[in-house]
Amino acid sequence: MVKAVDGGGGRGIRLIEDGDALAGAVRRAIEESPSRQVFAERAAVHGIRHIEVQIIGDGQGHIRHLWERECSIQRRYQKVVEMAPSSIKDRTLIAQVIRAAINYCSLGTFEFLVQPSTKEFYFLEVNPRIQVEHTITESVSSTDLVRIQLLLAQGASLESAGLRRIGQDPESAPPLYSLQLRVTAEDVKRDWSLSIGKVQYFQFPSGNGIRVDTHLVSGHATVVSTDFDSLLAKVVVTAATWEDVVSKARRALEDTRIVGVETNGNILRAIVAHPALTVGDFDTHWLETNQQHLVKLGSEVSAAYAKSSLMSTAYTASSSATSISSPNISTLFRPNDAWSVDLTPLDQTKRNTKANEQDAAPYHLRLTRVLRNAFPTIMAAEITFTSPGSRGPVPYRMELSSTSASSAALASHHRRGDPANPSHVTVPFAGKLVEVLVDEGDFIVAGQTVVVVQQMKMELEVRAGRGGRVSWVIEAEDGEEIREGTLAAIVEEAEVDDIKAKL
Structure with missing residues (x-):
């Protein structure tokens, strides 16, 4: 690794x-x-669990643990679902992991890879900060980790910070169980690619044992862009038994809706509906290994939820009210709205003289008809546009749609892939081309990486859906921006013996 x-x-x-x-x-x-x-x-990858221990120390030799968290349900080493305590039933093994943590000042998370069958474990790293999944530790220990961290920074003792009553026998599990579900703006069917756009409507669960941490605020538009992480909310479910946690999580996700961007909601519903979660039969590769099945299961579960007449009515009414009535959610555009537009080049060498700038007339844009308004995600309108020196306004139909692609990517003339063509290897997201790993004439196997594309600082591999002979490869420079749907390669079918002979 x-x-x-x-x-x-x-x-x-x-x-x-x-x-x-x-x-x-x-x-x-x-x-x-x-x-x-x-x-x-x-x-360490086979049958491995990802276990982390929450440690709190005052830097003077006094240290406590707040039990462990498990983050084994992940993809590309990015956590998706976390739980506390771990699903590993062997508390003696868990106790050994907890005791492996060392003296520490303030809050820290010691991360390990654990192999339950052999009882081996390996140290990964220490994160000297509050982590995204700190919520489940707070839930099972009834603590406020952010408050404790601030108190310790001011010189407080562990006892005065409220940790006197916390039990320290690592072989005894905490009194409660908790599960965190990360709701992200990602399109799982497109290889977890970022889904950008405006959140037009959202609904989160509530009730006993339900906590939702989110930056979405009712009445204020939120735009998902490539500038920040894709996390939209953390749904945290806590109960006295693990079975109750799973049951409540299913109900909580039934009440979770986000409109305007694609989310991973379907696959989260599949995860909590899968019996493996209830019995703790998973490892760090479980999600990626079973992703195709989980995507199908998630769609079926979500479709079943949508059939509920009560929920459908509530959803339709709420989304309609939000998207139509609230000017804070959709920017209000009306027919005959007009703007005077001054365009001044930032490049000094291309600017007009001061006299010419004073004499130049501005551009003029007027909306004559609004066809669709879900700005900034989508907008369609009929307009008139008048350029300086023109004889009069020119009518246009204008369509805007948000994109994660750069202007260079949208202006590129690379071939577009056909999703219905099994020979096409298509890039399902916009980004920067990092590397092309195949050449024309190469024989490749299904699942082999064809190109690597960077998106949100992550380098993502685009793989072939089938094996065969590469008959065409994209001609692009490393570092070039490409748009969603770009054709990366064409793989023609070949006999298995031919492929093996050429590899």
């Missing part, structure tokens, strides 16, 4: 199972490291 020293959030991590992939994997890990530093360690 090669890791960036300062990657974080799943960035800069590459599993290397084949020596031929070493150079490319190291190169991509370095590109995702701000300091361009990486290190290598033995990979």
Whole structure:
């Protein structure tokens, strides 16, 4: 395993199972490291659980743990679902992991990879900060970790910070169970690509044992862009038994809706509906291994929810009221709205003289008819546009749609892939082309990486859906911006024996 020293959030991590992939994997890990530093360690990947221990210390030798969290349900080393305590039933093994944590000042999370069958565990890293999943530790221990961290920074003792009553026998599980579900603006069917746009409507669950942490605020428009992380909300469910947690989580996700961007809601519903979650039968590769089945299951579960007449009525009424009545959610455009537009080049060499600037007339744009308004996600309108020196306004139909692609990517003339054509390897998201890993005439196998594309500082691999002979490859420079739907390669069918002979 090669890791960036300062990657974080799943960035800069590459599993290397084949020596031929070493150079490319190291190169991509370095590109995702701000300091361009990486290190290598033995990979522990089969049947492994991701366990982390919440530690609190005063820097004077006094230290306490707040039990463990499990983050095994993840993809591309990015956590999706977290729980406390761990689903590992062997508390003796868990106690050994907890005791492996060392003296520490303030809050820290010690992360380990644990192999329950062999009772081996490996130290991963220490995160000296509050983590996204701190919510479930707060829920099972009835603490406020942010408050405790601030008190310790002011010199408070562990007891005065409210930790006197917390039990310290790691073989005894905490009194409650908690589960956190990360709701993100990602399109799982398109390889978890970022879904940008405006959140037009949202609804989150409430009730006993339900906590929702989110930056979405009612009455204020929120736009998902490529500038920030895709996390929209954390739905945290807590109960006295694990079975109750899972049951409440299913109901909580039934009450969770976000309109305007694609989310991972369907696959979260599939995860909590799957029996593996209830019995704790999963590891760090479970989600990626079962993703195709989970996507199908999630769609079925969500469709069943939508059939509820009560929920459908409430959803329709709420979304209609939000999208039509609230001017804070959709920017209000009306027929005959007009703007005077002055365009001044930022390039000094292209600017007019001062006299010419004073004499130049502005452009004029007027809305004659609003056809659709879900700005900034989508807008369609009929307009008139008048340029300086023109004889009069020229009518146009204008259509706007948000995109994560750059202007360079949208202006590119690369071929578009056909989703219905099994020979096409299509890039399902916009981004910067990092590397093309195949050439025309190559024989490849299904699942082999064809190109690597960077999006939101993550280098994502686009893989072939089938094996065969590469008959065409995109001609683009490394670092070039490409748009969603760009055709990366064409893979023609070939006999299995031919493929094996050429590999």
